[in-house]
Amino acid sequence: MRGYIVSRLAWGIVIVLCILILNFLIVHLVPGDPLHALLGDFPVPPGYAEKMRADFGLDQPLLTQLWLYLQHLVRGDLGFSFANRMPVLDLILARLGPTLLLMLPALFLSAVLGVALGVTAAPRAGSAQDGALTAISLFGYSVPIFWLGQMLVIVFAIQLGWLPVSGMRDMRGSAQGFGAWLDVAWHLVLPALSVTIYYLAVVARVARASVIEALHHDYVLTAKAKGLSKRYILWHHVLPNAMIPVVTVIGYNFGQSLTGAILVETVFAWPGMGNLFITSIANRDYPVLQGIFLVTAVSVVIVNLLTDLLYAYLDPRVRTLH
């Protein structure tokens, strides 16, 4: 077990290093002066450009530059956004909360619904439930998530007026405590549903496949021979074993759902990282864009790592293999 953890950790560190180097190289892949990529298009105070050129050693060899860049990162210095008058790291961390608030309920919902769908459809190939699962997963894989958000807004917010159009809080609202939370939850419904769809497709598909796979094992036959009911076997013998690939796929698709959240945020003006991303694109605020890539990529690596560890915890075979 320890060997497995160490090897996964070491691999995670290598990937993070590669991401840092990639992020460093982006600045140099862009045509023109790399200084421009470091500053963006927003006007900067006089003297700042010269200071940056010296700080990042832009007149020195590439390896020296990489070293200086890594030193900045270790100090938590991702640059300064003059468009927002804030250090990039603070800016991103401030937006992380709303994005997670959007993602986590969507994640939870799609995991529960996906597993339920997969488990009910799997033993009945070709049934109505199975057809529904196939339809839902094809829909989830094919629909542009931001367009789905737009359609939900048009139907449920603009036409029917049931739910708010955008934002995270009622601008005129003065609710405190529980009322304020309820207000946020109310605003969360449509964007969270949009994010759920893709994830639901992924989870349901894998849940179905792994339940079908688990049904063919000998222990299912043994359980049947003992005279246990089909339902009992499905929920107590098959499901726990089939859950392992499901956990993995949920973890590994964290990056996809983060991307989904970023796209959905721009539809609903949800004040998270996606919103920061699109305003930074409009402002050509390059340090923020790179910072967002760095933070999302590193968090995806961390979630993948946690998934691997959870996988080893759930499945003893993985531990002993390594």
Place this chain on the structure above:
Amino acid sequence: MRKFLSDIASQRSGLIAFGFIVALALAGVLVGFVPGLDPHTLSNDALLPPSAQYLMGTDDLGRSVLAGVLYGIRISLTVGFFAALVATFLGILIGAVSGFYGGWLDTFIMRVAEFFQVVPSFILAAVIVAMSGPGLPQIVLIVGLLSWPQVARVMRGEVMRVKQLEFVDAVRCMGIPEHKVLFGEVIPNAVSPVLAVGTLIVGQAILLEAALSFLGLTSAELVSWGRMLNSGQRMLFNAWWLSFFPGIAIFLTVLAFNVFGDAVGAVFNPRNRR
């Protein structure tokens, strides 16, 4: 080949999807010959809902949404096709080398592939396009460079299966050098399951291009479905048709490629061969 076609035809949904794709491609080509249907022509008929005159309504500058949707086919199919081509070509080459030679090279290549699968590709693509400027060739290249690992994994597995078949040893006995065995014998016999993955990548690439355009990262002069959704976003309150039609076009197109890809996969899946 005839066997392949008859197998595909036995998958009814796959056949319908393929028909839809062909019709779409034809529409994208032929729309240029229809007089009076131009996505750039402004008129005084601003923000009209769908009617007999404008089947999909008009936008805030009086341009026909139908014309935009039809011309948008060109961008989506071109980007999807070429990006998938780049990814499939790279994936076949890299996966084949990885699976055929094995050893440290295989380990290294698979690690690189894992890296590309971990990195959030859409955000990376958006950052690169935002910084290097909008252009279709850039987008095709970036999407292709980010999608090859899926192909490479499948290809690697197939090559590892094929390379231990007897006929490969027979070829070796004829004294043919290893690289010729790989390119002349192993790859042609391992390539078919990869086509399913390639088809699925077309759909993913179309979605990715649409998302980049939706964020305003492609040229404003090109008429694309994602761009139309970008303008539709500002008009959600007054004009649902600006978002509805381009979005349903993306959805149906990607759906068609996914269904077709699944059908191709079912045909080539060795477990289904009898």
